[in-house]
Amino acid sequence: MTTAPxxxxxxxxxxxxxxxxxxxxxxxxxxxxxxRSTVNVLVRLAFxxxxxxxxxxxxxxxxxxxxxxxxxxxxxxxxIIQPGVIYRRIPGAILxxxxxxxxxxxxxxxxxxxxxxxxxxxxxxxxxLLLIGWACANMLRDRTTLRGTLLTFALAAxxxxxxxxxxxxxxxxxxxxxxxxxxxxxQNPNLSAIILSAGLVTVLTLRPRIIAxxxxxxxxLALIQTGSRGGLLCAVGGVTVLLLQGQHRVRSILFxxxxxxxxxxxxxxxxxxxxxxxxxxxxxLAGREHIYPATLEMISEKMWLGWGPTENQYEIGKRIxxxxxxxxxxxxxxxxxxxxxxxxxxxxxxxxxxxxxxxxWRARKGALHLFPLAFLVTVLIGTIxxxxxxxxxxxxxxxxxxxTGAAAKxxxxxxxxxx
Numbered sequence: 581m582t583t584a585p586x587x588x589x590x591x592x593x594x595x596x597x598x599x600x601x602x603x604x605x606x607x608x609x610x611x612x613x614x615x616r617s618t619v620n621v622l623v624r625l626a627f628x629x630x631x632x633x634x635x636x637x638x639x640x641x642x643x644x645x646x647x648x649x650x651x652x653x654x655x656x657x658x659x660i661i662q663p664g665v666i667y668r669r670i671p672g673a674i675l676x677x678x679x680x681x682x683x684x685x686x687x688x689x690x691x692x693x694x695x696x697x698x699x700x701x702x703x704x705x706x707x708x709l710l711l712i713g714w715a716c717a718n719m720l721r722d723r724t725t726l727r728g729t730l731l732t733f734a735l736a737a738x739x740x741x742x743x744x745x746x747x748x749x750x751x752x753x754x755x756x757x758x759x760x761x762x763x764x765x766x767q768n769p770n771l772s773a774i775i776l777s778a779g780l781v782t783v784l785t786l787r788p789r790i791i792a793x794x795x796x797x798x799x800x801l802a803l804i805q806t807g808s809r810g811g812l813l814c815a816v817g818g819v820t821v822l823l824l825q826g827q828h829r830v831r832s833i834l835f836x837x838x839x840x841x842x843x844x845x846x847x848x849x850x851x852x853x854x855x856x857x858x859x860x861x862x863x864x865l866a867g868r869e870h871i872y873p874a875t876l877e878m879i880s881e882k883m884w885l886g887w888g889p890t891e892n893q894y895e896i897g898k899r900i901x902x903x904x905x906x907x908x909x910x911x912x913x914x915x916x917x918x919x920x921x922x923x924x925x926x927x928x929x930x931x932x933x934x935x936x937x938x939x940x941w942r943a944r945k946g947a948l949h950l951f952p953l954a955f956l957v958t959v960l961i962g963t964i965x966x967x968x969x970x971x972x973x974x975x976x977x978x979x980x981x982x983x984t985g986a987a988a989k990x991x992x993x994x995x996x997x998x999x
Contacts, residue, residue, distance in 0.1 A: 737779020773811020
């Protein structure tokens with residue numbers, strides 16, 4: 581008889597042991613040691629506050645700084661308590677993202693940008709996200725911190741969905757196709773849908789199911805109300821990845837298929853959402869059918885360093901004859917990178933993103949199995965039809981992937997040494 585550790589799942593107690601019957605004797609496995617979190621409790625609480633605030637951006641706010649940006653600053657200040665733990669190593673992906681931020685500044689100088697104030701704000705926002713990504717890639721390797729982060733985000737998504745369904749601080753926008761898109765606090769419906777989709781994927785991994793399923797239904801209903809076609813695709817992509825879970829595969833497939841069917845049925849039962857799906861089938865992509873050709877033309881004109889951050893958006897607005905806004909973003913993260921910072925800027929960012937994806941794939945061998953990849957896929961699908969390069973949810977997904985991938989790699993290395 582030998583014992584082997586059973587991987588911890590989100591929402592379950594700390595690891596226990598199971599007994600395996602074998603035909604030959606084997607050395608006893610090392611005992612399971614219950615260790616305290618290596619991350620200071622104040623740092624963890626500050627980070628949980630940041631995670632909790634992610635779904636509650638307030639574009640129509642009266643204060644000069646966005647709520648998640650403010651809580652992100654609080655978290656970074658809290659990391660001063662434990663710099664040796666929080667910043668003990670810098671992932672390769674973060675180094676590539678730093679390279680992209682350097683090109684960001686270079687492109688701004690070369691293009692002699694006119695909207696300096698907006699560019700400075702964008703630069704500082706990206707710098708903050710890089711620091712948060714660096715810190716989280718280290719601290720989320722701690723199981724207690726990771727579990728608390730995912731539970732906090734699931735709670736935040738549920739609260740965000742509940743507010744919308746109850747009409748608390750609701751923002752309702754009429755559509756030319758008929759019906760209304762609903763969000764809260766003046767939020768962008770597409771970004772709201774990405775965050776809700778990530779929350780849905782997170783909730784579906786929680787235990788017990790008796791709590792997870794009603795919460796998932798609540799979030800799914802709010803997702804449909806946003807009217808975001810890309811957001812629906814995000815949820816479908818993330819849940820599909822969860823279907824491939826190694827452990828309890830049959831049960832996971834059944835739960836996943838039920839979730840997808842219910843989500844699809846709810847979307848089709850919504851006249852507003854059904855009309856938007858029909859409009860997309862007829863070629864109406866909310867202006868993207870004009871933005872994409874204009875952006876590709878811009879990229880061909882300034883291939884290497886682009887038009888400069890923010891300046892590229894104003895140029896897109898001019899080329900498509902935008903009447904309601906001064907500028908429009910490229911509505912695709914690759915087109916945004918190429919049009920803003922050119923090939924020189926796009927290469928380091930996309931290299932960093934590729935390393936994040938590899939880390940998420942490696943994390944499948946860890947305690948959370950395919951969840952980090954599912955979470956990342958959910959958010960990345962949203963960047964196909966929207967930029968969101970400065971969104972907190974994107975960098976949270978990057979951090980989870982880097983942390984869990986590194987933890988899984990370390991665990992494999994430890995087993996190899998033991999063998």
